[in-house]
Amino acid sequence: MTRIAAVFLALVLALWPQRPQAWGFFGHRTINRLAVYTLPPELLSFYKSNIDYLTENATRPDSRRSVVPEEAPRHYIDLDVYGDSAAYKLPRNYADAVARYSLDTLQRHGIVPWHVVVMKNRLTEAFRSRNADRILSVSADLGHYVADACVPLHTTHNYNGQLTGQRGIHGLWESRLPELLAGGYDFFTGPAPYIERPTATIWATVTRSSNAVDSVLRFEKELTAKFPDDKKYTFEQRGNATVRTYSREFSREYHQRLNGQVERQMRLAVRLVGAFWYTAWVDAGQPDLRNLPRAVSAEEQQRLARETEQLQQAPVTNAPGHTD
Numbered sequence: 001m002t003r004i005a006a007v008f009l010a011l012v013l014a015l016w017p018q019r020p021q022a023w024g025f026f027g028h029r030t031i032n033r034l035a036v037y038t039l040p041p042e043l044l045s046f047y048k049s050n051i052d053y054l055t056e057n058a059t060r061p062d063s064r065r066s067v068v069p070e071e072a073p074r075h076y077i078d079l080d081v082y083g084d085s086a087a088y089k090l091p092r093n094y095a096d097a098v099a100r101y102s103l104d105t106l107q108r109h110g111i112v113p114w115h116v117v118v119m120k121n122r123l124t125e126a127f128r129s130r131n132a133d134r135i136l137s138v139s140a141d142l143g144h145y146v147a148d149a150c151v152p153l154h155t156t157h158n159y160n161g162q163l164t165g166q167r168g169i170h171g172l173w174e175s176r177l178p179e180l181l182a183g184g185y186d187f188f189t190g191p192a193p194y195i196e197r198p199t200a201t202i203w204a205t206v207t208r209s210s211n212a213v214d215s216v217l218r219f220e221k222e223l224t225a226k227f228p229d230d231k232k233y234t235f236e237q238r239g240n241a242t243v244r245t246y247s248r249e250f251s252r253e254y255h256q257r258l259n260g261q262v263e264r265q266m267r268l269a270v271r272l273v274g275a276f277w278y279t280a281w282v283d284a285g286q287p288d289l290r291n292l293p294r295a296v297s298a299e300e301q302q303r304l305a306r307e308t309e310q311l312q313q314a315p316v317t318n319a320p321g322h323t324d
Contacts, residue, residue: 025059026175026178026179026182027147027174027175027178027266027269028058028059028062028143028144028147029055029056029058029059030178030182030187030266031058031143031147031266031269031270031273032054032055032058032140032143032144032147032273033051033054033055033058034187034270035143035192035270035271035273035274035277036048036051036054036274037274038189038190038191038192038270038271038274038275038278039191039192039274039277039278040191040192040278042281042286042288042289043277043278043281043289045289045290046132046135046289046290046292046294047139047277049294049295050136050294050295050296053136053140053296054136054139054140054143057136057137057140057141057304058140058143058144058147059144060140060141060144060307061074061075061141061144061145062075062144063308063311064311067310067311067314067315070107072322072323073106073107073108073109073110073111073112073115074110074111074112074115074145075110075112075144075145075148075154075322076110076112076148076154076155076159076322077109077110077111077112077113077154077155077206078109078110078155078156078157078159079155079156079206079210080155080156080157080158080210080213081109081157082101082109087203087206087207087210088207092199092200092203094106094111094114094117094118097114109157110154110322112145112148112149112154112206113149113199113202113203113205113206115145116142116145116146116149116198116202116276117198117199117202119138119141119142119145120142120198120276120279120280121280122138122142123135123138123139123142123276123277123280124280124281124283124284125284126138126280127280127281127284127285127287128284128285128287130287130289130292132292132293132296132297133296133297133299133300135292136296136300137300139277142273142276142277142280143273143276143277146202146205146269146272146273146276147269147273149202149205149206149209150205150209150265150266150268150269150272151173151174151209151265152173152209152210152212152213152216152261152265153169153170153173153174153213153216154206154209154322155206155209155210155213156210156213158213158217159322160322161217161220164217164221166217166220166221166224168246169216169217169220172220172246172251172254173216173262174262176245176246176251177251177254177255177258177262178262178266180248180251180252180255181251181252181255181262181263182263182266185263185266185267186263186267187266187267187270189267189270189271189274190271191274192271192274192275192277192278193271193275193278194275194278194279194282195275195276195279198276198279201272201275205268205272208268209265212261212265215258215261216258216261219254219257219258220254222257223250223253223254223257227247227249227250231247231249231250232246232247232250233245233246233247233250234246234247234248
């Protein structure tokens with residue numbers, strides 16, 4: 001990583017008040033924030049003016065998961081439950097998939113690639129209407145779902161190693177490794193490209209993620225055979241709590257075995273998030289955003305406040321799939 005890149009990342013990470021600890025926080029917020037800098041000048045000014053909104057609200061879909069039953073399936077797809085070569089055989093049209101497998105089946109096993117396309121279309125409509133609040137809200141959410149599609153363990157029913165005696169691997173891959181090592185990652189991707197075929201692109205993304213599942217699980221299992229528990233795990237202070245987590249030695253060796261996989265997937269996510277934002281704008285006719293407000297409205301702030309209050313007060317639901 002170049003010195004300029006390292007300084008840039010340090011500045012990015014310094015902009016929120018406390019260091020987040022999960023892909024759901026650190027990863028998603030980093031990805032949305034850096035994706036802004038991939039945009040062309042026509043978009044960059046508007047997005048950069050609202051970069052704190054896009055950063056802070058990158059994690060809002062995760063906040064909704066435990067209280068909105070239909071939210072959880074939007075974050076993953078269990079490709080392996082559909083048989084061999086499912087990534088190539090599943091219908092690309094959501095209505096066709098429902099007709100073949102039933103709505104209940106799709107909701108149980110995840111809909112992330114289909115939902116990314118839905119969100120891209122919603123963003124296109126928001127650009128057409130020049131609704132600044134809507135553009136920002138949908139952009140923040142779309143960035144989250146695109147980033148989730150880049151996580152290998154979001155493409156398998158064995159999402160936390162619970163079927164192979166590797167429970168906790170989800171947090172190791174998407175939380176612990178970036179937490180320890182992102183300061184050395186190279187996140188520079190070049191300018192966001194226009195996506196000619198958004199559906200094909202997001203399905204290629206989940207296919208790439210799915211193809212990495214074997215190495216994610218196998219390397220951890222091989223490494224665990226070498227490490228006794230007192231070397232594999234450690235205790236660290238997180239705020240006022242002492243938590244058990246993967247040791248730095250185990251995490252670094254796992255990272256080496258993966259040969260930069262987490263870094264590559266995060267960099268891919270940054271590029272794709274910017275590309276989906278840019279593509280939605282182009283497909284909307286490249287509307288002029290120069291006269292749009294450079295901050296969210298009071299109404300949008302009130303909406304977020306109401307949603308936060310509702311999330312805090314609502315009873316937790318038992319949403320299907322990928323819950324631990």
